[in-house]
Amino acid sequence: MSKNRVSRRQFLSYTLTGVGGFMAAGMLMPMVRFAVDPVLQAKAGGNYIPTPQKVADITEVPTRVDFTFEQQDAWYNSEETGTAWVYKDDKGEIVALSPVCKHLGCVVNWEGDKSNPDHFYCPCHGGLYTKDGTNVPGTPPIAPLDVYPYIEKDGYLHLGKAEPKKGA
Amino acid sequence: MKWISQDIDMYLKSKEYVDTAVLPLFPVSLRDDIKQTAAMSEFISLLSIQLERQFRGRLVMFPGYSYLKSFPEDKLISDIKLWEKELTEKGFKHVLYLTSDSSWKALESQFDGGLIWLPSLPLEHMDEQYKNTILDDQVKQLLQLFLQKWQSGE
Ligand code: FES
Numbered sequence: 381m382s383k384n385r386v387s388r389r390q391f392l393s394y395t396l397t398g399v400g401g402f403m404a405a406g407m408l409m410p411m412v413r414f415a416v417d418p419v420l421q422a423k424a425g426g427n428y429i430p431t432p433q434k435v436a437d438i439t440e441v442p443t444r445v446d447f448t449f450e451q452q453d454a455w456y457n458s459e460e461t462g463t464a465w466v467y468k469d470d471k472g473e474i475v476a477l478s479p480v481c482k483h484l485g486c487v488v489n490w491e492g493d494k495s496n497p498d499h500f501y502c503p504c505h506g507g508l509y510t511k512d513g514t515n516v517p518g519t520p521p522i523a524p525l526d527v528y529p530y531i532e533k534d535g536y537l538h539l540g541k542a543e544p545k546k547g548a
Numbered sequence: 549m550k551w552i553s554q555d556i557d558m559y560l561k562s563k564e565y566v567d568t569a570v571l572p573l574f575p576v577s578l579r580d581d582i583k584q585t586a587a588m589s590e591f592i593s594l595l596s597i598q599l600e601r602q603f604r605g606r607l608v609m610f611p612g613y614s615y616l617k618s619f620p621e622d623k624l625i626s627d628i629k630l631w632e633k634e635l636t637e638k639g640f641k642h643v644l645y646l647t648s649d650s651s652w653k654a655l656e657s658q659f660d661g662g663l664i665w666l667p668s669l670p671l672e673h674m675d676e677q678y679k680n681t682i683l684d685d686q687v688k689q690l691l692q693l694f695l696q697k698w699q700s701g702e
Binding site: 446448459461481483484485486487502503504505520 | 558562565566601602603604605606676677680684691694695698
């Protein structure tokens, strides 16, 4: 009868191995997945959002590009929209600017004011930015427009998270 | 700016730049027009989100004023007048109401603020993408209206 009995010590060691095993697996699994699955890794590192804008169609004139993405706030998934002003500069490089005014956050428009062609205009307090996003002194904004990092994928423009302009 | 503590902090810091108050008007009915009033409120609340995003530096989007369709007209008028008084006294130069309920059109002449009336669109049958485009279009039209209001007031 005592043959099948599990001693206290045995019981403890069984359970601990079991639990420890789970914990180890829980920690290792994601690491292994990052190590072996390059697709997964790119996704985690990149976070570029696809836009409907074909890279080939981008011109020298800033064009408004709207895109949607899923935003996860805690448990809640929502569809968010974003906007960028996109054009090619004289060197042929793509520039994607955030439309959010650096004064108090209204949305700026390219040539939104007739008396200021070739500028981004903020309708709220008359903020002005030159084509490269630099704020015009004497208008309320105190910093240049944020810049989106971008990649080209399958011919379409994908945007990252807008960052303050470098070197400004 | 939205009616949330973070945005209100911003408002308190930059009051001199914020001269416009927008108050959405939300009809509620439990009678035959229950569905229409819900659709109107839905449309206006989505629109108010987009509008706030466009002009957040110059306006405060107040939480809406909800009212029963069965309220008598004098009650509606006196409520709106109270809002108007408070808002103008506290420094808002432009007070605007946003609604889909056409009964306000008949009352508009009795208060000072501007009424922005837009027919509600049947959003329930639209997919997300299309909905956003439609709302964007509406906001673009409102952009002109706001610019005119601001220019005439300066
Ligand atoms: S928010 Fe753009 S100038 Fe004030």
